[in-house]
Amino acid sequence: MRIGVLTGGGDCPGLNAVIRAVVRKGTDVYGHSFVGFRDGWRGPLQNATVPLGVEAVRGILPRGGTILGSSRTNPYKEDDGVARIRDTLAAHAVDALIAIGGEDTLGVAARLHDEGIPVVGVPKTIDNDLSATDYTFGFDTAVNIAMEAIDRLHTTAESHHRVLIVEVMGRHAGWIALHSGMAGGANVILLPERPFDIDKVCAFVEHRFASHYAPIIVVAEGAVPVAGSLTVKEGELDAFGHVRLQGIASVLETEIRGRTGRESRATVLGHVQRGGTPTAFDRWLATRFGLHAVDAAHDGAWGTMVALRGTRIDRVPLAEATRELKLVPEELYAEAEVFFG
Amino acid sequence: MRIGVLTGGGDCPGLNAVIRAVVRKGTDVYGHSFVGFRDGWRGPLQNATVPLGVEAVRGILPRGGTILGSSRTNPYKEDDGVARIRDTLAAHAVDALIAIGGEDTLGVAARLHDEGIPVVGVPKTIDNDLSATDYTFGFDTAVNIAMEAIDRLHTTAESHHRVLIVEVMGRHAGWIALHSGMAGGANVILLPERPFDIDKVCAFVEHRFASHYAPIIVVAEGAVPVAGSLTVKEGELDAFGHVRLQGIASVLETEIRGRTGRESRATVLGHVQRGGTPTAFDRWLATRFGLHAVDAAHDGAWGTMVALRGTRIDRVPLAEATRELKLVPEELYAEAEVFFG
Amino acid sequence: MRIGVLTGGGDCPGLNAVIRAVVRKGTDVYGHSFVGFRDGWRGPLQNATVPLGVEAVRGILPRGGTILGSSRTNPYKEDDGVARIRDTLAAHAVDALIAIGGEDTLGVAARLHDEGIPVVGVPKTIDNDLSATDYTFGFDTAVNIAMEAIDRLHTTAESHHRVLIVEVMGRHAGWIALHSGMAGGANVILLPERPFDIDKVCAFVEHRFASHYAPIIVVAEGAVPVAGSLTVKEGELDAFGHVRLQGIASVLETEIRGRTGRESRATVLGHVQRGGTPTAFDRWLATRFGLHAVDAAHDGAWGTMVALRGTRIDRVPLAEATRELKLVPEELYAEAEVFFG
Amino acid sequence: MRIGVLTGGGDCPGLNAVIRAVVRKGTDVYGHSFVGFRDGWRGPLQNATVPLGVEAVRGILPRGGTILGSSRTNPYKEDDGVARIRDTLAAHAVDALIAIGGEDTLGVAARLHDEGIPVVGVPKTIDNDLSATDYTFGFDTAVNIAMEAIDRLHTTAESHHRVLIVEVMGRHAGWIALHSGMAGGANVILLPERPFDIDKVCAFVEHRFASHYAPIIVVAEGAVPVAGSLTVKEGELDAFGHVRLQGIASVLETEIRGRTGRESRATVLGHVQRGGTPTAFDRWLATRFGLHAVDAAHDGAWGTMVALRGTRIDRVPLAEATRELKLVPEELYAEAEVFFG
Known part of the structure; x- marks a missing residue:
């Protein structure tokens, strides 16, 4: 044959x-x-x-x-x-x-x-x-890479006053965000399957700061807000209500700063998640x-x-x-x- | 409650x-x-x-x-x-x-x-x-640690003339050896479940050297030889026919040298496999x-x-x-x- | 005492x-x-x-x-x-x-x-x-983290058609970019100390694609273009001629797409570089x-x-x-x- | 040219x-x-x-x-x-x-x-x-590999009652043992340059156990005892007073058990230290x-x-x-x- x-x-x-x-x-x-x-x-x-x-x-x-x-x-x-x-x-x-x-x-x-x-x-x-x-x-590799990034953010979170955002892959399904967020001990996890309420996200952020610890948000690239809830311009959402490619971390930065006055710092892993051994x-x-x-x-x-x-x-x-x-x-x-x- | x-x-x-x-x-x-x-x-x-x-x-x-x-x-x-x-x-x-x-x-x-x-x-x-x-x-962690050790041995195997032996945990069951050996690309994997024939192991060793590449043997700590097949003294086997604790790698070294004239170099991971993140x-x-x-x-x-x-x-x-x-x-x-x- | x-x-x-x-x-x-x-x-x-x-x-x-x-x-x-x-x-x-x-x-x-x-x-x-x-x-740790990210991008670069950009720390000095870029085998390294010529960067990009391999650009967050060379609005540069915080990767994406038609994909490591063991x-x-x-x-x-x-x-x-x-x-x-x- | x-x-x-x-x-x-x-x-x-x-x-x-x-x-x-x-x-x-x-x-x-x-x-x-x-x-790579092994032993040391021994490379000079032992937080480091007193090693072992923590000993493969101090047979030392190749960890196991009654568990890294990325x-x-x-x-x-x-x-x-x-x-x-x- x-x-x-x-x-x-x-x-x-x-x-x-x-x-x-x-x-x-x-x-x-x-x-x-x-x-x-x-x-x-x-x-x-x-x-x-x-x-x-x-x-x-x-x-x-x-x-x-x-x-x-x-x-x-x-x-x-x-x-x-x-x-x-x-x-x-x-x-x-x-x-x-x-x-x-x-x-x-x-x-x-x-x-x-x-x-x-x-x-x-x-x-x-x-x-x-x-x-x-x-x-x-490939999935387990991607999850481990994202988890290791979150692990490193935790020590910084102990002495910092910024919201730490990690954007991971997942256009339509949030498996990488869910697994890496749970394995890494994230404070909030945002998935495409569940449109997020930005006010609840901000509430988690403030709750976390109240215990003198910076919040870590893991967000799938395809995570979407509840319709009409953001202050960013509509044109930045695509036909499916998705914010533009690779933009969700910076959208979150803008929205969180606008609502809480807190600065954020984003980690965008990109193709690092799909390469290597x-x-x-x-x-x-x-x-x-x-x-x-x-x-x-x-x-x-x-x-x-x-x-x-x-x-x-x-x-x-x-x-x-x-x-x-x-x-x-x-x-x-x-x-x-x-x-x- | x-x-x-x-x-x-x-x-x-x-x-x-x-x-x-x-x-x-x-x-x-x-x-x-x-x-x-x-x-x-x-x-x-x-x-x-x-x-x-x-x-x-x-x-x-x-x-x-x-x-x-x-x-x-x-x-x-x-x-x-x-x-x-x-x-x-x-x-x-x-x-x-x-x-x-x-x-x-x-x-x-x-x-x-x-x-x-x-x-x-x-x-x-x-x-x-x-x-x-x-x-x-815990199992997945142990397997990854053993696999990373095997990965590192591969580059050495390209230019070396020694048999490379990796002893991993597994007193009664060979899951760690099986998974890490397959994930690491070992040339022979020895498990407690399958008593090994030392002559076959030596045949694999020689076959591998014939392609100008040093063989990598992954052996569970509880791997046992076919009864009576080794030249080491019987007293070194325990009541279950197991060779003495942590000794299988060095038993293999002795046997392979005796039969093929090849030197070996062992890696014994020990408790490293069960600690850490x-x-x-x-x-x-x-x-x-x-x-x-x-x-x-x-x-x-x-x-x-x-x-x-x-x-x-x-x-x-x-x-x-x-x-x-x-x-x-x-x-x-x-x-x-x-x-x- | x-x-x-x-x-x-x-x-x-x-x-x-x-x-x-x-x-x-x-x-x-x-x-x-x-x-x-x-x-x-x-x-x-x-x-x-x-x-x-x-x-x-x-x-x-x-x-x-x-x-x-x-x-x-x-x-x-x-x-x-x-x-x-x-x-x-x-x-x-x-x-x-x-x-x-x-x-x-x-x-x-x-x-x-x-x-x-x-x-x-x-x-x-x-x-x-x-x-x-x-x-x-701390420096050696940051360099290794950035290098590992670049390593992972290399396998993707072999089969991809996008420019891969890695943004690393370095507001005023480009040591992390220089060391990680050299250790990772980057195709271009951009530092704050040496204002970059976007046309030369695009020439490297095209040269790399010509060998059927996607280019990897390592850029320090404080890297700056030669004055007046970019098409992005001037308002996005700070008083020192620096583009706005954490923005250099996306500025490069925009400029490279505009000049070569090539899409990019950015990895922004952020605080991951300064946390962890x-x-x-x-x-x-x-x-x-x-x-x-x-x-x-x-x-x-x-x-x-x-x-x-x-x-x-x-x-x-x-x-x-x-x-x-x-x-x-x-x-x-x-x-x-x-x-x- | x-x-x-x-x-x-x-x-x-x-x-x-x-x-x-x-x-x-x-x-x-x-x-x-x-x-x-x-x-x-x-x-x-x-x-x-x-x-x-x-x-x-x-x-x-x-x-x-x-x-x-x-x-x-x-x-x-x-x-x-x-x-x-x-x-x-x-x-x-x-x-x-x-x-x-x-x-x-x-x-x-x-x-x-x-x-x-x-x-x-x-x-x-x-x-x-x-x-x-x-x-x-190559040295920095070897030191990091040894350090990562020691790191993993530390969590085990918290709940164990065995002496943990890590044998690293270094036939004539103890640089890998010194650097990895310091970076990993070893409790004793034994080098070829300084013949060790087995009684002092045992004293450190007991001192460590007294704080409810298992001791971690890092030993260079070429470490040698003070002449005549061991109970192992002389024939096991080579012409330079070195114990036989790859044997120092098991010699230590035997000696420590004989003097303190404590069991040991060895990690022998071998060629893993000199291969890989x-x-x-x-x-x-x-x-x-x-x-x-x-x-x-x-x-x-x-x-x-x-x-x-x-x-x-x-x-x-x-x-x-x-x-x-x-x-x-x-x-x-x-x-x-x-x-x-």
Whole structure:
């Protein structure tokens, strides 16, 4: 069997661990061979390949990024996209595709499967917002990076008089904010799922200062205010009521200063959260996803993707990957609220 | 309600996170009060207490160790142990006990429950060898520490001609060795569950050197050879066929040198694996265990302990904590073996 | 002898290590006693003290922040400030003061010394911009934190098409940017000492993209453009030609997008750089500063402060602490420029 | 100019940073070309080369190990060693050699220089025991790794009743033990330079337990007892009175148990200390060593090596590298002793 492998979408620690596991087990246990496609769907679309054997994956387990490159290319937005993919697969005598990516990449994979292309998926989202699996790799790394930043702010909080704001990733779901905020001991956590009341945030701020300790606010980049509650201009909110990209920390600074007179100091982690070496959990999960994905390809379980359920790796339909966004449920947020203020 | 809290057994990152969550939710949400018992079961046995309120738990979330102290004291090995515990609980008007500990501590808790003492348990084992729960806190921290050590050895392995051995914790179960070895990319992983064949280990060693790279062996402290296969004196094996405490790395050094002529260099991590600040996963899990344990006490769910199942925290009978050791199953070890050699 | 100790100015990893060393050596070797003054010069001014003995400093070596608190209070801006300090010192029978702080705190110390108050100084600036000493503690910690962030961005840079900007501390001197940028392998480093030419920055950006790799720009918060070169409104520059606080990263984003069409993604580390546990170098330096400061007090070397020269700790006049800002010299910046583009 | 580069001796974080700086500045600023020799002096001896240009050094700054490989090959122990080196240099039209290594590697370089071969040196010793330079790269990394291990032991020490022993590198000089022990807050530090009195060590152990805290002993692998003071058999000491390789931690365990009845638990870090990514200080120092080494080659400063003096990089005669071992002086050890017990 000859298997093509590609990675699509944003960077995520663990991608290389998946690739390595696929190639090692596929080669050493099953005797399959591999071809790497460059830059997500651009690879099969433009016949851009890279050799992919046991030597190519040596030493990549601890490394962030992806040796295959990535992109957001969508073959369904190209002329004859599917036909060109079929041509490339035929030209390389590829019997199966393993597509590693998020909602977009796997959405394409699901459609290609419907059109008869033999494909298996590996889910990837640093935001952990995929309902079909308990966790996705990369998430634990991002949470630890954010937590370590919060840890460092705590000593400063003891002797400072500024509000400390940490902006983390999470456009639509607040998992990184929730986990890092709880693990770091934040005083307030703001998520996209729960529009925040700026007056309550300011009340927590003042309550915290009353105990001679600066408040630490963890805010997901996609957190939104209750409609109409802010004093910033409306034009700064996007069509979904979201404040402009990467701006929520500075919006909070302005609003808090206006209402309490308190200065803030923001930490904006940005892409630091999605690069670098993965944690042990993410390497373990990514490696197991890779092992089980190549099993699925070997078994001809087309149209499925791997998923974590408890400590088991299951196969679920690819369609599940995109069916529903996994949001932070009310009862989990309530657990975090115990520690607010 | 007045609730007593104690921590027993070996050190484990996350103990303080449990205590903090119990006290914060118990106080702020339920209005309960708390008393800390010192050094595990020694506290109620000898009436050794420490004040335990919201102030006492401030800032302890990221800290290793336990503010309550710990011990391996067993009230069933003391004269009138249970009666003395009843006396202490009465003297402090304690309505419920939350016992945080491993097999021994929770075994005592289960017996006390059978005798009518209102107790709730929180499982703790850094070895992750408890079948009632998917994971225990502290384990993820230990795995990451071991993995980081292995990561550092890899660069040395590229230019060295010595066998690199890493001895990790795991007297009866090899979870730490398995996870850290897979996450670190070890060439051989030796577990207590699978007696090793020293000739096969040496074959992996030579195979690895053949690719101009020094082999990295991860070995659980409780790993055992196939009976009679070693050349070391029998007296160095204990009654269970285990080599003497902390000795497996040096036994391997001797055996490998004798059979292959290769020198080894050992890293023995020891207690470093069970101290220091917890990872985000362990803080999250420990915090949630604490929240749900105080819920269980509040609900009067005596004789239960909290357990992780997937992403849910469940209540299970305390007896389950000690019923069965969770060993590494054959099929998981087989996943790791893909990467051997 | 009875010695008062205080810490002033911004947070800096290593403050607790200084305090511990002063108290341990002063108590155990010399038999002196200590009193802690709270919140910098506010302590002696308002008679705010805290007990300071061997027990109080146990376990604080690895902890960020300062157990004494800090402030920017200046007794020379208060009515009768010096007289009130004399009163407090007399009330506590204090024979000597050890003042740990930056330019402001030590400037006050120098003036008090001139007025006959027996004081010894320990220099503290996370920015490392003090000409009297080779290094100050806290700096190495900040540099490592910034470097680790840059490290993580590198894997993302391999597969991304955005300019990655890292804003670090350094209002007047660019030491943190220079060291972290060189250690992290940045493609451009912008310092306050060298007004930058935005067109050259954009040229480096394009040159880097030409090798299929996203550029990483490290910028000190106080970096300034060549006058009149930016398209942002002039009102956003302060009186010194500095762009507004914490704004340089977003100014760069706007300018680069306007000139090259490239999107950027910023990481703003903020206070994360000045909190948390110190590196080994900073603990070593802070501990030695503390040991030598208490020696100086014991010897009655009033009006001096400790300073690192090579591997030696010397005593220098307090006045030197504030005489001249240590800026990044031309030849060191030239070393970094070798790696630009 | 065409310059050969080689790395000799044991692994040390920062080697790749030196190589990168040499090649980047040599190529981009001076227009020189490079050839890499494999595995130290084996490369020029056996004509084993590797291409070494700007592409080869991309991305290696943060990586441990050396892309050139290393060995302990000594051309003066080979027939016609020097003649064969001359032949290889001629065959590759090499005008200059940059040799990066420790006492042995630079000792060979000094002799080759005396015989007219144009060579420049870069000092490398993880043990920091070279008198010609304030610090060598790799040392700061090793100290931080050891310190982090000690940090983790501290929380365990609070609730444990075992002596905690950390064995670190340092065969002849105790710099790593001294710095990591001081930075980590060890209770006893044992160095090769100061034969230890086991009874005093036991007294510190008991003193520490008296304050309900387990003692942490940091011991250099080359630490030696006062002659005749131990109860272990004499045969376990080597010709220099050193206990056998890697054995000092277990010797201490045996002796302490015999004298105090206390159990110990050892952490032996081994090669973990010399692998992996370098700290910022080590990357900074290694990069500057590389820049100044290629300057020296460009200037024809044969027979010199680079050295750190304060914050300056100087050129010193190669002979100085091997003249004298830099031992821990009495007065520095006395600074550490303040914190013993």
